[in-house]
Amino acid sequence: MELIYEKSVDGRAGVRLPAGDVPAASPLPAGFLRGEPAGLPELSELDVVRHFTQLSRRNIGVDTTFYPLGSCTMKYNAKALEEGARLFTPFHPMVPLLPGGEKFSQGALAILHRMGKLLEEITGMDAVTCQPLAGAHGEVTGIMLIAAYHKAKGNRKRYVIVPDSSHGTNPSSAAMVGYEIVTVPTDACGDMDREKYKAALSGEVAAVMMTCPNTLGLFNPHIKEICALAHAVDALVYYDGANLNAILGKLRPGDVGFDVVHVNLHKTFGTPHGSGGPGSGPVGVKQALVPYLPVPRVVEGGDGRFSLDSDRPLSIGRTANFFGNFGVIARAYGYTLMLGKEGLIDAGELAVLNANYVLARLKDLYDLPYDQTCMHECVFSASRQLRHDIRAIDIAKFLIDKGFHPPTVYFPLIVKEAIMIEPTETESKATLDAFIEAMREAAVLAEKDPAALKRAPVTTPISRPDETKAAREQKVCHFGC
Numbered sequence: 001m002e003l004i005y006e007k008s009v010d011g012r013a014g015v016r017l018p019a020g021d022v023p024a025a026s027p028l029p030a031g032f033l034r035g036e037p038a039g040l041p042e043l044s045e046l047d048v049v050r051h052f053t054q055l056s057r058r059n060i061g062v063d064t065t066f067y068p069l070g071s072c073t074m075k076y077n078a079k080a081l082e083e084g085a086r087l088f089t090p091f092h093p094m095v096p097l098l099p100g101g102e103k104f105s106q107g108a109l110a111i112l113h114r115m116g117k118l119l120e121e122i123t124g125m126d127a128v129t130c131q132p133l134a135g136a137h138g139e140v141t142g143i144m145l146i147a148a149y150h151k152a153k154g155n156r157k158r159y160v161i162v163p164d165s166s167h168g169t170n171p172s173s174a175a176m177v178g179y180e181i182v183t184v185p186t187d188a189c190g191d192m193d194r195e196k197y198k199a200a201l202s203g204e205v206a207a208v209m210m211t212c213p214n215t216l217g218l219f220n221p222h223i224k225e226i227c228a229l230a231h232a233v234d235a236l237v238y239y240d241g242a243n244l245n246a247i248l249g250k251l252r253p254g255d256v257g258f259d260v261v262h263v264n265l266h267k268t269f270g271t272p273h274g275s276g277g278p279g280s281g282p283v284g285v286k287q288a289l290v291p292y293l294p295v296p297r298v299v300e301g302g303d304g305r306f307s308l309d310s311d312r313p314l315s316i317g318r319t320a321n322f323f324g325n326f327g328v329i330a331r332a333y334g335y336t337l338m339l340g341k342e343g344l345i346d347a348g349e350l351a352v353l354n355a356n357y358v359l360a361r362l363k364d365l366y367d368l369p370y371d372q373t374c375m376h377e378c379v380f381s382a383s384r385q386l387r388h389d390i391r392a393i394d395i396a397k398f399l400i401d402k403g404f405h406p407p408t409v410y411f412p413l414i415v416k417e418a419i420m421i422e423p424t425e426t427e428s429k430a431t432l433d434a435f436i437e438a439m440r441e442a443a444v445l446a447e448k449d450p451a452a453l454k455r456a457p458v459t460t461p462i463s464r465p466d467e468t469k470a471a472r473e474q475k476v477c478h479f480g481c
């Protein structure tokens with residue numbers, strides 16, 4: 001498809017303005033005007049509408065397609081939440097920070113405060129900050145809080161332990177805060193190997209980062225013991241709650257020994273995401289870490305009014321401009337209230353049920369490296385199909401032709417030819433059945449006509465781009481190109 005600049009026709013325009021009847025004057029002082037025209041594309045309104053509408057139809061999103069991208073929770077998000085968040089668009093984020101501005105910001109401050117309170121209740125933590133702008137940002141914030149805790153206690157700590165099934169952001173976040181990473185392998189049951197974990201623990205360990213259920217979609221039955229062993233050497237335990245769906249209303253990380261948790265509002269709590277934004281990764285902590293939380297804190301006075309507290313000498317400081325991604329937080333607040341306690345429990349149960357349905361209906365045709373009841377996602381391996389030279393990527397590409405966004409492939413790294421499916425709670429049985437049929441068709445084709453799979457996708461404008469080149473040499477057009 002042509003770029004919009006390539007469609008430009010000299011002199012074409014979307015509007016005809018009447019000739020001016022006042023002398024031309026520049027609003028800018030001399031010297032501020034550009035010498036040359038900006039080089040904007042010249043098109044009619046219809047050209048522009050068709051261009052962008054056609055582009056949007058090539059886009060794949062949850063609103064158009066089932067999107068079972070494991071570890072990403074690409075679920076449908078109710079449009080009512082958009083409306084709610086939009087109410088705040090006229091509100092400038094600077095307002096609460098101006099002298100006397102808190103008075104004019106009570107609604108926004110109430111949302112920030114109440115969302116924090118709801119997350120405290122959901123995660124079993126003592127306090128929450130909604131500042132971090134993504135899951136990974138929440139992780140860095142959480143590890144900074146842990147570092148501040150150890151520093152204040154005079155603890156000399158060097159290491160952060162992560163299982164080898166962890167999301168890549170876990171070791172990266174800990175490394176960014178200055179810790180060395182110790183990776184513990186996964187045992188035959190899909191859990192962090194407990195003997196190797198015990199061997200890795202020492203007085204120099206600052207924290208253990210756990211995802212539970214982990215990226216294999218499996219719940220670790222030993223988390224209480226893992227937390228207790230860490231606490232015995234004054235290491236804190238971090239819960240990566242990016243995919244909280246699986247345990248919503250069933251388990252609170254704070255109740256089983258975790259000290260810090262981040263959640264992804266843009267995965268579990270009603271906000272669309274993808275293509276890099278926008279996100280929100282609130283962090284909850286236990287009492288011992290509260291003094292270090294980012295400023296300003298939104299506090300509620302005895303009169304029910306909200307204000308900002310920046311007078312917290314031990315705080316790690318700000319981790320985001322203003323108050324984080326307020327629009328995302330407002331959506332999540334709406335989502336949580338809309339579902340209520342029973343609704344959140346239903347969401348979690350359906351997420352787990354749907355994943356187990358897919359697992360049960362595909363395990364005769366695809367290898368299941370860790371054959372157990374899963375939580376919110378299941379991880380297959382295309383190793384059986386590899387015998388016919390068919391790889392996970394070929395199956396993923398075939399699914400595009402069938403009208404589905406592919407699942408996550410090649411992650412978690414510990415599963416060869418991984419296909420990681422997270423159906424989420426918002427999909428109907430009919431959609432799951434159609435997806436399962438497409439997956440089954442792919443498995444049959446792998447044996448009978450592997451070349452057909454290798455050709456996929458045939459329904460897209462570009463079939464198989466060189467992915468490295470596509471990322472490194474983007475054809476992005478800007479003014480003047």
Ligand SMILES: *Cc1c(COP(=O)(O)O)cnc(C)c1O
Binds near residue numbers: 134136211242281
């Ligand atoms: C998505 C995810 C993250 C990172 O969240 P971002 O918002 O993408 O930074 C961390 N851990 C797990 C398990 C995730 O699925």
